[in-house]
Amino acid sequence: MMMVMSYTVDGKEYLVLNASAEGSFLPGMAGVRLLADRHQGVGADRVLVFTGTKAEPSLLVYTPEGEAAEAEPVDYKVLVRYLAEKHLAASPAEIAHAFGDRAFVEAFEGGEVARVEFRVTASFVARMREADERAERLVG
DSSP states (O other), X not given: OEEEEEEEETTEEEEEEETTSTTOOOOOHHHHHHHHOXXXXXXXXXXXXXXXXXXXXXXXXXXXXXXXXXXXXXXHHHHHHHHHHHTOXXXXXXXXXXXXXXXXXXXXXXXOEEEEEEEEXXXXXXXXXXXXXXXXXXXX
């Protein structure tokens, strides 16, 4: 089972998953698209994937279409909140060092942030893997 957190900031939904955990799954373009789909998956406007470690946090950002995107300030706001809640960063200072002091401060300033936790079943993760494998076969 995969745990996915959903945060809503200013009317946009952000899914965050931890792909650095042991046994975790790093979805590809098709997997992200399935996960972000509002009819077949959980649904999101952005998908944030934590790929780092406590000492060196890192982030991948995707659109609902599964395309890689540049991180925006609100993406960092959501990720820093997630890291703090899940105790995945060694310390606030290390988060600030990795993502910049401004991103860290913005993560805890103003604006309402709603949060929901989803438990994605192994069956759904298998569907994500299959979607990624089909997409790779079509490309390759």
